[in-house]
Amino acid sequence: MKKLLCSISILFLAILLTGCKEKETPGDRMQTYVSNWNESKFSEMYKDFLNTDTKKMFDANEFVDRQEKLAEDLGIKNLKITYKKPKEETKWDEEKPAAFPIQISMDTIAGPIKFEKELTWHFETHGDTENWFAEWDPSFILPKLTEKDKIQISTMSAKRGKIFDRNGNPLAVNGTGYEAGIVPGKFTDETKKSELAKLLNTTVKFIDKQVNQSWVQPDYFVPIAPVSKNNQALLDKLITIPGVTYQETEMREYPYGESAAHLTGYIGKITAELLEKHKDEGYKETDLIGRQGLERILEDRLRGKDGVGIYIKSPESGATLQKVVETEAVNGENISLTIDAELQKKIFTSMKGEPGASAAVDPQTGETLALVSSPSFEPTEFMLGVSGERYKKLSEDPLKPLFNRFAAAYAPGSSLKPITAVIGMEKGTLKPEKGLSISGQTWQKDSSWGAYRVSRLHPEAPNPLNLKNALIYSDNIYFAQQALAIGKEDFISGLTKFGFGEEIPFMLNISPSQISNDGTIASEGQLADTSFGQGQMLANILHLATIYEPILTNGIMYKPTLLLDDRTQQVWKEGIISKDTAEVLKNDLRSIVVDGFAQAANIPDIPISGKTGTAELKTSAEGRGEENGFFVSYNTNNPAFILAMMIENVEDNGGSGYVAEFAAEVYKANNKK
Template structure:
């Protein structure tokens, strides 16, 4: 035989033998491949290439592949990690006997982690004329206690939404009770009363008829129609008068202070499509309630809590107890306490008499926000339960704008800024508080270069010479304009910046920032004059305005306003704004404003209030008279527990800022109203 041919034949023989050896994988090599597919969740490959004949006959592709794929989705299974204990080196395998391997399974589920160990066997079989090792499988490799006929189930326990309390533990937004309104068909027979019910619940005849025509309805059964807050007593009383209309208690979010705290608390409601799109990955569904406005929305992640989830095996044997596979306990939402004094907030809101405006109260010793009011408010429960389009339109078109949150907005502060202007001049050394200035007439201008622009004062009867005290008591615009010109634009702007104008308010609730002007600069001497008494382009937030007055009671410190009791008290925002000596001068004059000036409506016999009024004139069109917003910022000069700032819109026909001083006085002494 040719030697070359013999060599080739030998090589081919060796290659054939090696190929045969590669087809005959060891049990460990087969298990390794199987585990690799398992870790990837590739159940198709596991079924088609690795299961033994008996397993396939018992479970079929549906029982193996589809079931496990569905379980992965339903149970939130991810991060599967399957390992096995390797056999000793050079282990010899008997094809007549099963090959056994300890395996370890770890996975995460929506109810928490699951781990278990089992023994997996591989048997040597011939499939499609090829011999190999194949896996013996049963349902216990899904979960150890799972039998072939058992069911895997999942149950959820919704968390209680966290509650919002005031500083004294009084409820602001809580999980309380309301009423489900229903009809007992056998007693609801009066068509006139049906029309009345439709009007009261703002629904339709078709909706009522559809509810009553459901297949399960019987004459003596309660048929739910609507839900009503338990605070809506006028509506409930009218509903009680309709024969066949009943009510029963049902769990419901409650807002005990209603309109008074509405803009701050906001409300919950069924999740919107837009919110669902953003929060889908957080487990929300289209039927969930979510914070829709105010603190309910701002604190959603803290208030929501975490639902409890239990994955368990429902055993097929009668009377057998269910077996828990994994369980995540329910975590209720947080209870959050505010710095707000709900009673003070309510008294302030009531004192505003439904007028359009805003108020803020701060503790000058800590910076805590005690009240944050926007008036008029709205009924949060009305929105929570689902407001009708007509009702929403009615609120939206209301000229008092009850849906507009005024405490987040900014307004020209008018003369309430004059004590701040005085502070800047005193600290800069350009304002001598005892030096009098002779001012004649109602108007004044620096010189002819000002053209038609003149500064106007309201009280030209103020006796000359005008010093700082008289300027504050008579709220003299000309005095403060001249003082601002004496200190100059740079000193004035820098001084206002030191009070925080032009920067973001360090507050937990979104607020519009106060400003010196649109550009943050003063472009002309005329603008400087206007800005010195809170006009021009100056705008302040009501909370910021109240905080600025802290410096007169703290010898120059202004604290960061806080909203949550968990926040640290007395965090310094600004300091060194006024000396103790100059602060005492301003305090004395602010008391004189109430005693001798134009805030005498707040001159209570037993409560020595001190403060400053202000009127801001809004630009008018040629056809309309300009609107005036009235302000009053005040505190009890003997017990400075809080500073209260209030603004009322449109006071031009209602005694101006003196009217606001009267309203504020009722907060300090409601019984003396």
């Protein structure tokens, strides 16, 4: 009897507690539902909150999978659903729906989406549960979306920005080329596939993959690989194969080709490594990206931003697309350089494919007018994807056409002597008119130098030897003695004033010029060597042109600029040289060409001033030294630019006079315009 009474009491208590528990209101349900929605918990939303009619219309896959897939495909982030909470004292009628105005917002790959809806709740019995359940349809995913509609995503490609020279000449532009391909119905000789694959630097497997795509029909054109419109030889070979043809297509062009290749660089297909490196920047596997030169350095500015549109596509025939959100493409920026492309081409042509580097700067502004590396390569060839065989041939070429010489640093040889003269004159230890009596072909200060001796090429130089004649005869002994008079510390200090030993303030990555490997001069012998640009001294070709500026600007050296919209006359160094010292050097640099060993540059009607230089690099097994030749020059009457040119291995071509001859060709060509 006691057990029965106990059981009745427990049952009564349970009924009592159940009756005391407050029912959930539509507001309570709404709060939990929206919380799940904001966290994209679609499974919980479907299982616990949707009303009977909704579940009859849409199964769990249609509700959950579709929203999860669209979230991924549309790049939905920051999904946020808001509504105005009802007042606590609100009375709810279970016989009537409860409606809540809601605001839905999200970010997508095509931009932000915001819209308003009304979410309706119905009081229903689901099994043993009575509660409020939501009425849902696909228009809560995107506005006006129905269960039969499909979502379409379209991309509007941004045009890559162009690169121009200072005069508006195109250096890198969006032009045209050709897409080589197959018309399957006419390509009947299967044995020709391997020949085609070799010509287009691809594989038979890739050709088969392209031809076997689902959309391909016998009379359709199937693209295989791009071909430059300048590669007529390849195009002629392709059309000899039955069924192979080509169509015009958009393509990056480099009108100045090899002459500016190391400067402009090129674009190419993005690699897996680059895709990973730029994984958060919106690149796709099919994109092109700057791979070398300015195309790579200016990638962010040139690239632009593709436009994206999200549209609703109705299954009805002829129905127009309904735009949900659309972001227009933003084309890349057009960039103008300080480079004079025609001067660049003239310099490159004058070098006749010899290995070397050149730079030209405007001495009054610091603008870089030319940066040349010779020999070079055709950038379009790399843009289209150079074959392994072709790349091997280029990389193993002893002239190293892929090596960017204007970015490197070389021993400047005697082209440094005017700078040594400046340091000595500014200190007061070098008197231009004072002559030194020097005899013989070699010299050493005393026996403490051991076996080391300074050699000179022209022992016939007249005594006493003053600065002008020392420059004309490029006398190493004279400048070695002047450097000793200056002293190691003051000589280092003087070179530092010209920017040696520090990074060159330039947008391209170029090697700095150095005084020595550690920035110090350990001995008098090293001091002597450094005075005429040997020892451990190295100079970048752009810097070499720049350090001659103070001679023409009475002491100011400008930062070299490359972008036309950069402010000109940005002072890098000033107070380097006095007006009197500058006048002496200007006169002497003209005399070097008129009376010295740069006679090849002593051309009629174009007075040229400059200094040659020869740097000995090493001694071969036969005992002959390899030499690089230099010539830094400008038009005496119209110094619109300072031209620094270096040619490698001139030991069998007349030394630095060979370089002066090349430079003279530039001035002649430039005088014709």
